Amino acid sequence: xxxxxxxxxxxxxxxxxxxxxxxxxxxxxNPRMLFDRxxxxxxxASIEKVGILxxxxxxxxxxxxxxxxxxxxxxxMCAGELGLKTVHxxxxxxxxxxxxxxxxxxxxxxxxxxxxxxxxxxxxxxxRELKEKKDKQLAVLTGLDQxxxxxxxKLLSYPKSYQDLMLDPDxxxxxxxxxxxELYAVRNDRVVxxxxxxxxxxxxxxxxxxxxxxxxGLKAVTDFRTMKQHIxxxxxxxRDTQLSAKLKEFTYDDSLTIDHxxxxxxxxxxxxxRLLALVAKVEESLASMNVADYYGENELWRRLEHLLxxxxxxxxxxxxxxxx
Amino acid sequence: xxxxxxxxxxxxxTRLAGWARRFSGYRRPITEQAIDSWLGPFGDQQDVGARLxxxxxxxxxxxxxxxxxxxxxxxxxxxxxxxxxxxxxxFVAFSTSAGESGDSMLFRFRTAxxxxxxxxxxxxxxxxxxxREELGPDDTVVFVDDFAGTGRQACEAWASNLAELLPGNxxxxxxxxxxxxxxxxxxxxxxxxxxESHRVLTTSDDLFHSSCSHFSGxxxxxxxxxxxxxxxxKPKGFGDCGFVIVFAHRCPNNSxxxxxxSNRRWKGLFPRD
Numbered sequence: 001x002x003x004x005x006x007x008x009x010x011x012x013x014x015x016x017x018x019x020x021x022x023x024x025x026x027x028x029x030n031p032r033m034l035f036d037r038x039x040x041x042x043x044x045a046s047i048e049k050v051g052i053l054x055x056x057x058x059x060x061x062x063x064x065x066x067x068x069x070x071x072x073x074x075x076x077m078c079a080g081e082l083g084l085k086t087v088h089x090x091x092x093x094x095x096x097x098x099x100x101x102x103x104x105x106x107x108x109x110x111x112x113x114x115x116x117x118x119x120x121x122x123x124x125x126x127x128r129e130l131k132e133k134k135d136k137q138l139a140v141l142t143g144l145d146q147x148x149x150x151x152x153x154k155l156l157s158y159p160k161s162y163q164d165l166m167l168d169p170d171x172x173x174x175x176x177x178x179x180x181x182e183l184y185a186v187r188n189d190r191v192v193x194x195x196x197x198x199x200x201x202x203x204x205x206x207x208x209x210x211x212x213x214x215x216x217g218l219k220a221v222t223d224f225r226t227m228k229q230h231i232x233x234x235x236x237x238x239r240d241t242q243l244s245a246k247l248k249e250f251t252y253d254d255s256l257t258i259d260h261x262x263x264x265x266x267x268x269x270x271x272x273x274r275l276l277a278l279v280a281k282v283e284e285s286l287a288s289m290n291v292a293d294y295y296g297e298n299e300l301w302r303r304l305e306h307l308l309x310x311x312x313x314x315x316x317x318x319x320x321x322x323x324x
Numbered sequence: 325x326x327x328x329x330x331x332x333x334x335x336x337x338t339r340l341a342g343w344a345r346r347f348s349g350y351r352r353p354i355t356e357q358a359i360d361s362w363l364g365p366f367g368d369q370q371d372v373g374a375r376l377x378x379x380x381x382x383x384x385x386x387x388x389x390x391x392x393x394x395x396x397x398x399x400x401x402x403x404x405x406x407x408x409x410x411x412x413x414x415f416v417a418f419s420t421s422a423g424e425s426g427d428s429m430l431f432r433f434r435t436a437x438x439x440x441x442x443x444x445x446x447x448x449x450x451x452x453x454x455x456r457e458e459l460g461p462d463d464t465v466v467f468v469d470d471f472a473g474t475g476r477q478a479c480e481a482w483a484s485n486l487a488e489l490l491p492g493n494x495x496x497x498x499x500x501x502x503x504x505x506x507x508x509x510x511x512x513x514x515x516x517x518x519x520e521s522h523r524v525l526t527t528s529d530d531l532f533h534s535s536c537s538h539f540s541g542x543x544x545x546x547x548x549x550x551x552x553x554x555x556x557x558k559p560k561g562f563g564d565c566g567f568v569i570v571f572a573h574r575c576p577n578n579s580x581x582x583x584x585x586s587n588r589r590w591k592g593l594f595p596r597d
Contacts, residue, residue: 028491063461064493097458100491118488121455128456163452164420167489169481173419 016055018086021079024058024067029104029122044078052079055088062094070095071107098129105142116177117166119144120152147321151177154184159201165208175208182224183207185319189228191235195244206251216254223258225319230261239263325529325568328378328538335363335374343377349384349572352595362593365550372543377593379531379538380583381569383501383523388429388470388571389436391501391522396437399497399520401464404439411462411494415448418469418478418498428573433468433499451489459494466497470571472519473578474563475507482515490516502569504529504578530566531580547582554590555581570594 056072069076070092079087095103101122126141127133135153139146155163158180168174186192186207187200210218234243242263250256294300333339340356347354359377366373383391396402401410417430434440434448449457459465472478478498490496496517503521511519527533532544539547551559558581560566565578575584575594586595 028487028493030488061493097491115485117452118455118485121452121489125456160450160452161420164417164450167451167485168420169418169477169486171480171484 016088016090018088019058019067021076021084021087024056024069024076024087024089025061025064026073026076027069027100027104029100030073040074040078043074044081047075047078047084048082052084052087055090057092058089059092059094070100070103098126101126102141105144115166116148116151117155117163119148120155120177121163123149123152124156147316151181154181157184157188158204162204162208175212176221178221179208179211182221182319185228186224186231189231191231191240191243192247194240195247197244197248203251210254213254217250217257217260226258227261230258230263234261234263237263325379325531325536325538326381328375331371331375333371333374335370339374347380347382347570347593350382350570350594351573354593358593362591365553365590366546369543369546372539372546375539375543376531376547376568376582379568381529383569383571385432385572388432388501388573392433392436392468392499395499395520395522396433399464399466399499401495404437411464412457412459413447413464413466414454414457414459415466415468416451416454418467418481420451429470429501430468451486454489455491458492459490460492461494463492463494464497465490465494466499467517468499470501470573471569471576471578472498472500472503472507472511472521473561473565473567473576474504475510475514476563478507478511478517479514482511482517487516501571504565504567525565525567525569529569530560531568532560532566536566547580550590551581554585554587554592 052075054072054075056075057070058067058072059070060066061068067089072089076087105122123138123142123144127138130141132138132141135146135149138144138149142149144152155166155177162180165175166177166180183204187204192198192203193200207218207224210216211221231243231247234240243261246261246263250258250260329339337356340359343359344354344356363370363373363377402413403409415430415433417427420427430448434444439447454465457463493516496515498511498517498519500519500521502523502525503519504525505527508519508521508524511517526535528535528537530536531539532548536544548559558564558577561579561581562577567576567579568583569576569579570583575592575596577584577596579594582590582592584592584594584596586592586597
């Protein structure tokens, strides 16, 4: 049987009120391992001095029969640690599932140390409920970086049994999302998918076994980039048949290393060396450049801007993560 | 922990055969020869090793099935028939590492409770499907696994991702074959999961605890010496649990090291790999 709402707080009337700190519950859509200790200590010190200046945003969750925080979990945690009996809150109407998820995304953004799979699963709910699949739209909606949306969608493309591996209770056994994200490029490669022996899930399983055994030719998740490059090189050199045989051998023979996938005559080593030399020259010139001497050289700045854009595009296409 | 035979009971072929029979079905074959080799390092105190083997609580596949069969009807609101069930019920493997216990436990749980038929399929879902199920307070999620020794892993899992997958506050049950009292308490206080276990291990199941009266102080010291040889970092098992429980599919890491550690210094009878 449901208990009556706490009378002092008289929920239902949207607006600012005061309720007991202990009556509040964190939002279930929040990642629990959410808050870094240092900024939390700073906020605590501030609250101790001047109190909570901005009321917490809360709603009355009918099903749970409880006050749930929509925004202000850090303030609430500090209030609890400081022993504040009550806090000012701003009650808003109970959000539905989609509204709640979107709000949580917008408030917390995504941090690198959070597990990506729960975020991907929330994104899945949003995609289904809103019938929206475009990365750009989803990024705007959630406040997530477009690249993060793309990564989440890659995870969602895997069967549920693989998704579960990213949710294992034992952190040591939990497979990192990066494994599946890096594998995606090979698993979905058109050339590879045309190979007669290739079965996506069997291949995924074998790669997982190789990766978990460490001593079986696959040392790091970034090896899939090298694998993808060897595939592209072989395809460009029209050596798909040779590549297919080599990839099959590598897949099922744990004694082989990634180098086994090199198809003779299909390498880009010489071109890579040439590009590296050019990049080194440009780097050296730019490092020694005194900017003030070149203020008026508009054409130079225009070309550099263009170069920057091009480098960015290429890095993104290569799946490199760019930092601001 | 089982009561061992009295001190000085002969370590003869009958006793050896009895152990081999009792431990049959373990993931690695346990022969009389393997048992004999395992007793070797006890030297002139082989009686201690023999009594330790007597005390091992071996949970066979049949016992696991029996435990799962016994627990489910105890859960309020459950009925095999849809009409008699309260709310939506979902059964989920707690640990999901490829080929690990959680997956196989869920399978055993399903067959033990006679729910192999296709009509029960919707009740058994993946963890990654929980969020989209939109389970509410009238619904029940049952996580199925074999064992909780300290409860630490379950609590960490709850904090790192499980709670996020269950925003609608359904009733959450962690259904286990066995759990320590400490684990039950920790999980109960730090998460919203309620532990239902067929067997509850107490301090008397901790071989090194004073309330374990099957072994004398001297015998415990000898066992500990060998445990330290087998695994200097965790001689009493993970979380210093000191248990002697072994499941047919795997020995928990909370059990004492001489049972499962397998390295250059020691060859455990119940290796985990």
